[in-house]
Amino acid sequence: MGAADPGVRIGRSQPPAGQVAGAPAAAATRDRLSRVLPPLVALGGLGALWQLGGSRDPLVVPPLAGVVRALVEHSSYFLDNALTTLGEVGVGLGASTAVAFVLAVAMCEVRALERALMPLAVGLNVTPLVAVAPALVIAFGFGAVPKYVLTALIVFFPLLVNALAGLKSVDPGVLDLLRTMDASRLEVLVHLRLPSCVPHLFLAARVCVPLAVVGAVVAEFSAPGSARGLGSVIETAFSQSDLTTMYAATLVLAVLGIALAGLERAVEHRVVYWRSATLG
């Protein structure tokens, strides 16, 4: 080894053509399959267990086949009631989001307002709101209003807290920049705080969508006389010991919840496009 030899060798070669281009497509298919297959297997297994258990003791768990048959035979009945529940979820969640958002902006801008209202919001949160359902029925009757109110109440706190956190958790670097640019409070709100808040609202929605379904169903439980919505269906079926209908309605609720969660993800992905890289 001479003195001039650094003891290092380098080399370059072309990767074989075709090999690089061909690989990703097959890998993507395999990847998709490995993601879809396991949950399908698990779901199938659960369905089989359900069918097996139901066949042995139909008075505890109705067989899955019977539940599915009931769903198919009375599909319009279930669909109709599912739409009622969905409407309650939509109105309650929408109204609550609007109020929570406006209130969060006010609380963010006016400190005294935050100090005044936050304890009340916390108080609302620690109250088991489902217990209020019968009182709401007395106050607002057997129509849709008590369902809207309970749904809105149940999702209000997480929405408010997340909206407020979103308005406040802004990039301090951008805040400094805007201050040197002498941006007004309105400009800071419009350019920085409101957009920063949007991802947090979706984060809240992930929790609040299932919660809203709980609120709507519990409100329906409390006023079965109106006989609308999946909660009322379950309550009525309970009074007739109609186990199959109860399970069918519950199954519809589960599917409704999954669909709403999927919808939330899809909307979030479109609206919060700038987070797509980090949140997947």
Add this chain to the structure above:
Amino acid sequence: MVGRTGASSSRTEARAAAPSRQRVDELVVEGVVKSYGTGARGTPRHLALAGVSLSVSRGRFVAVLGPSGCGKSTLLRLVAGLIEPDAGSISIFGESPRIACARKHVGFLAQSPALLPWRSVLGNVRLALELNRRASARRGVEPEELLAAVGLLDARDRYPHELSGGMQQRVALARAFAYDPAVLLMDEPFSALDELTRRRLCDELLALWERDRKTVLFVTHSVPEAILLSDAIVVMAGRPGRPEAVVPVGLPRPRPDAIEEQDEFHAIAREVRAILRAGGGAGGRG
């Protein structure tokens, strides 16, 4: 006069000599003291700046160099009006920092690019125009032209999360120039970037600066970066932070690529490092 510095006590005569004359062509820092911490419950107050005076003539590019914790960022944030001094005064061409900010005279660029993630590259540069009507009315520099100057015209419709750190900082640079301030305050803007990217951004910064030669205060802890960019280097020492010396950089502009190989460059670097070693005894390694 470039970057005259001194401890507050030694400059009393100068202040007395010109008490009311509006120094409209200088950025003046006079006897500024700044400490952090409340001092309550026995927590010691940390003295970040102990009586700093400094003046910079309009149109100069001045680097503020010093070890970590010497208060150079604090100094810049004071000039930007982001924090208030405990004592002393700051005047940006005859205006207080707050007024200068309100008149849209102060540009600020920090280590983080501070981009709005929901705005495209072009949208981020346009933010500067939306917040400074004067710059947008003058229409002197188009955002597209500035993006072209930093090599990002093709990326104008992309979003910050799709860009590398160097590209993000380029957007911030273009935005700072689109804002068209009288003074540009830069707080280690390139220190998070790798060496090669950093060097390229320095060149792009110089090219932009050559257009209208704004007054620049450029905080850095890199000796070569300070020499490459500035007309003069204010060397600071730490604990408590104070200006130690002004080193003029007499290198011709525009500065060629090979400037770092020149003997004058090395001579200035040696001088600056000697001051850093002498002044930073307790605090820093230059």
